[in-house]
Amino acid sequence: MNVLEAADIEALTDHDTYALVPRxxxxxxxxxxxxxxxxxxxxxxxxxxxxxxxxxxxxxxxHPGTVALHYGQVVFEGLKAYRLADGxxxxxRVDAHAQRFCRSAERIGMPPVPTELFCAxxxxxxxxxxxxxxxxxxxxxxLRPLLFARDESLALRPADEYEFLVMAFVTEDFFGTxxxxxxxxxxEQYSRAAPRGTGAVKYAGNYAAAYQADRxxxxxxxxxxVWLDAVERRWVEELGAMNIFFVRGTxxxxxxxxxxxxxxxxxxxxxxxxxxxxxxxxxxxxxxxxSVEEWTSCCRSGEITETFxxxxxxxxxxxGEIRSxxxxxxxxxxxxxxxxxxxxxxxxxxxxxxxDDLPWVSVVPRSLGGRAA
Ligand SMILES: Cc1ncc(COP(=O)(O)O)c(C=O)c1O
Numbered sequence: 025m026n027v028l029e030a031a032d033i034e035a036l037t038d039h040d041t042y043a044l045v046p047r048x049x050x051x052x053x054x055x056x057x058x059x060x061x062x063x064x065x066x067x068x069x070x071x072x073x074x075x076x077x078x079x080x081x082x083x084x085x086x087h088p089g090t091v092a093l094h095y096g097q098v099v100f101e102g103l104k105a106y107r108l109a110d111g112x113x114x115x116x117r118v119d120a121h122a123q124r125f126c127r128s129a130e131r132i133g134m135p136p137v138p139t140e141l142f143c144a145x146x147x148x149x150x151x152x153x154x155x156x157x158x159x160x161x162x163x164x165x166x167l168r169p170l171l172f173a174r175d176e177s178l179a180l181r182p183a184d185e186y187e188f189l190v191m192a193f194v195t196e197d198f199f200g201t202x203x204x205x206x207x208x209x210x211x212e213q214y215s216r217a218a219p220r221g222t223g224a225v226k227y228a229g230n231y232a233a234a235y236q237a238d239r240x241x242x243x244x245x246x247x248x249x250v251w252l253d254a255v256e257r258r259w260v261e262e263l264g265a266m267n268i269f270f271v272r273g274t275x276x277x278x279x280x281x282x283x284x285x286x287x288x289x290x291x292x293x294x295x296x297x298x299x300x301x302x303x304x305x306x307x308x309x310x311x312x313x314x315s316v317e318e319w320t321s322c323c324r325s326g327e328i329t330e331t332f333x334x335x336x337x338x339x340x341x342x343x344g345e346i347r348s349x350x351x352x353x354x355x356x357x358x359x360x361x362x363x364x365x366x367x368x369x370x371x372x373x374x375x376x377x378x379x380d381d382l383p384w385v386s387v388v389p390r391s392l393g394g395r396a397a
Contacts, residue, residue: 161372
């Protein structure tokens, strides 16, 4: 049996899309308009990973009895490729995303995609889409790897057949191109993740199960939900699609605190970057639980000077106001503070290749024939 290797993926030929006008032009809202290429490969018990290809992205036939539709055996990732300052294109922290994808697949009983195949697939798609990666600093190419169960059977057991896809779209930051402080809603009704559940992996079901809380947040004029722990309903865990940080004090005495990874929080790759960059900027950085009472009372007293959220989609994003059924609290002056701004700027420098002393960017070779008009 031929074992699929990263080199086979790197050597895949493009389907000819270069003549097309980028469909992404003009519509950069999150996840609405995909590029026209998709990477795919299949897994079966006998052949393992096989049939890697690039093809045109579009509707595909799916049997109504497909396992993924019924029992939710689906995991995904979200990462970005950026136009670097020197004109090349780089994928940000692809290895870390590959490792998290393996952990997600294993937790949901699926065959993990070997990290070298994951990285090769992402890099190959980015090479096919290289001309679509915008020069505009506010935009980037978002990549969505997806693994789902393909069996056409309603037997209640892990499937035998799987498909792995990588698709892409050009996007602005999650909250739009203008950086602003977001308002968050403390959810008191639902739980996102229970101990020993699926909260620490990017399992599709985690997101659908959050929709009712998301709706409540939107109805209360908020951008994101704040999740509390499921047991004591007291400890701040994370936001709907971002990790959370608190800043105590100001200036050189500022301390950055984020909740520890206890198994119910998604270990964000941006969170990991911020822990590293915060230390490098000279702040004391700490992983420690923060209760909702402490958070809100310390914002009122001024002891907590900033709160910010981190994620691939939105980068480092200040939180300006906290709302709940008990009222509203403004964080600092409500506009975001200097610590979040400094971290956002540092992160941007690494994403754009302006700083390269950490191995975070994987440069993708330029496709033939120059950039699209
Ligand atoms: C629930 C949740 N928390 C945190 C994050 C931030 O993770 P990352 O920084 O890897 O994008 C995400 C986004 O993937 C998420 O969905």
